[in-house]
Amino acid sequence: MYPSRFRYEAPRSLDEALDFLRVYGDEAKVLAGGQSLIPLIKLRFASIELVVDINNIPGLDYHRQESDGSLSFGALCRHVDLEHSELLRRSQPTMAAAAPLIADPIVRNRGTLVGSLCHADPQGDWASVMMALGGEIIAAGPGGRRTIPVSDFIMGPFQNALRPGEIAVEARVPAPKGAVSGNYLKLERRVGDFATVGVAVALETSGSTVSRAGIALTGVGPSNIQATAAEQALVGSALNANSIQQAGRLAAEAAQPKTDHRGSAEYKRHVVETFVTRALGSRGAVAA
Amino acid sequence: MEERRVTVEVNGDTKTAEVEPRLLLAHFLREALGLTGTHIGCDTTNCGACTVLFDGKPIKSCTMFAVQADGHEVTTVEGLSMASELHPVQEGFKEEHGLQCGFCTSGMMMTATALLEENPNPTEEDVRWALSGNLCRCTGYQNIVKSVLWAAEKMRSEGVVRR
Numbered sequence A: 001m002y003p004s005r006f007r008y009e010a011p012r013s014l015d016e017a018l019d020f021l022r023v024y025g026d027e028a029k030v031l032a033g034g035q036s037l038i039p040l041i042k043l044r045f046a047s048i049e050l051v052v053d054i055n056n057i058p059g060l061d062y063h064r065q066e067s068d069g070s071l072s073f074g075a076l077c078r079h080v081d082l083e084h085s086e087l088l089r090r091s092q093p094t095m096a097a098a099a100p101l102i103a104d105p106i107v108r109n110r111g112t113l114v115g116s117l118c119h120a121d122p123q124g125d126w127a128s129v130m131m132a133l134g135g136e137i138i139a140a141g142p143g144g145r146r147t148i149p150v151s152d153f154i155m156g157p158f159q160n161a162l163r164p165g166e167i168a169v170e171a172r173v174p175a176p177k178g179a180v181s182g183n184y185l186k187l188e189r190r191v192g193d194f195a196t197v198g199v200a201v202a203l204e205t206s207g208s209t210v211s212r213a214g215i216a217l218t219g220v221g222p223s224n225i226q227a228t229a230a231e232q233a234l235v236g237s238a239l240n241a242n243s244i245q246q247a248g249r250l251a252a253e254a255a256q257p258k259t260d261h262r263g264s265a266e267y268k269r270h271v272v273e274t275f276v277t278r279a280l281g282s283r284g285a286v287a288a
Numbered sequence B: 001m002e003e004r005r006v007t008v009e010v011n012g013d014t015k016t017a018e019v020e021p022r023l024l025l026a027h028f029l030r031e032a033l034g035l036t037g038t039h040i041g042c043d044t045t046n047c048g049a050c051t052v053l054f055d056g057k058p059i060k061s062c063t064m065f066a067v068q069a070d071g072h073e074v075t076t077v078e079g080l081s082m083a084s085e086l087h088p089v090q091e092g093f094k095e096e097h098g099l100q101c102g103f104c105t106s107g108m109m110m111t112a113t114a115l116l117e118e119n120p121n122p123t124e125e126d127v128r129w130a131l132s133g134n135l136c137r138c139t140g141y142q143n144i145v146k147s148v149l150w151a152a153e154k155m156r157s158e159g160v161v162r163r
């Protein structure tokens, strides 16, 4: 397949990239891992005047823990970096569980976390993970930098909250206040398929009391869904069979699945309930 | 539309060419350089037939523009053998009947080569996991997995790590 023609620039600094975006506005597209954008360009779903390849900008491939305990992920941090990350294994079980389940190993070598969030595919796994964790996007643009909660950043299917001229430079997970546990469970028909159902669960506990709960769902609605009622059912008391069951039921109620080639709406709703209860019962935990 | 000059190290040789930005790396390799060992199966980033090593890591060459390879190293299946000697991974596919029609084979071998460089002693599970982005419509994968394990064994016994 031959894409239609476009201009290509590979700036060596963020400022230079922002200059190109300022000039071209809506007509320009940022190219990160290219694992969603290039297929779209090939199908000519996206017609673009200018591609701004950010892969040559040094210093964007990091992921690290900041001194305040938050985690930050640069725009060129790739899925494979997170799959092999000791830091995540040690400190962020929901992300550690999700990373190896994104796409397939070859796509993971290129695709980025921040690019996934920007792409806002309703079937995307990272958006659910970040919503469950209360994650944020840092956008840089002509007016400086601003921080956008991922739950506001994802505005709808394939729609994010970036303004023309802005680049998402970083994703962030705020510092936990309690002991962290969590999981990501995904039902897929085969490796490399998008989720039939995905469930992200992220808890913080002090003592045995749940102080914060995040639950978000993939593949069962027009966008990723934050299961707010299910989260609230867990906060303020210790996890027990009852609260786990109730959270599963409330999350299934929050889901808006559609019958398609991946399964019936009823089946998907059932999987949501099963996965929420299962994930709450089998959370990887890390030291506070 | 303006062409761009790219310089890419392909199988150890420096190649310079003028390319349109929209030219995909897979087409660049096959058409500009005549390296037709890299196959295009699905052209939709699903099958992995077009897998090449980009700075040593497997990528789908149908999902990268040739301009992006400027200043980088690309290894294709043509770069696996040394002179007339097959790479152990190629030998493995021959010994263990790791191919039928052969369409997926070059992609499979590139992914397998990268795996064995990272992990010289993989389990069957490791091999299946690493190859899970490469699709084969013929073999049922069984012999592909055996081929890679054969190559791993051979490379360990000879103490070779090469590409």
Ligand SMILES: Cc1cc2nc3c(=O)[nH]c(=O)nc-3n(C[C@H](O)[C@H](O)[C@H](O)COP(=O)(O)OP(=O)(O)OC[C@H]3O[C@@H](n4cnc5c(N)ncnc54)[C@H](O)[C@@H]3O)c2cc1C
Residues within 6 Å of the ligand: A029, A030, A031, A032, A033, A034, A035, A036, A037, A038, A039, A075, A101, A102, A103, A104, A107, A110, A111, A112, A113, A114, A115, A116, A118, A119, A121, A123, A124, A125, A126, A162, A166, A167, A168, A169, A192, A193, A194, A195, B044, B045, B046
């Ligand atoms: C076969 C296959 C299977 C897949 N399976 C899954 C899956 O199971 N789960 C899943 O979650 N994803 C899956 N994906 C998508 C994959 O995770 C992509 O890597 C991801 O969606 C996009 O990240 P990218 O870095 O490749 O972004 P790109 O393709 O480079 O960009 C995607 C979009 O985001 C914009 N963008 C990217 N980075 C920035 C930035 N820093 N600032 C502003 N805009 C930006 C681009 O302009 C473009 O519109 C799959 C992809 C393929 C090809």
Ligand code: FES
Residues within 6 Å of the ligand: B039, B040, B041, B042, B043, B044, B045, B046, B047, B048, B049, B050, B051, B060, B061, B062, B063
């Ligand atoms: S041809 Fe590139 S993935 Fe199928």
Ligand code: FES
Residues within 6 Å of the ligand: B098, B099, B100, B101, B102, B103, B104, B105, B135, B136, B137, B138, B139
């Ligand atoms: S041997 Fe025919 S596709 Fe794999």
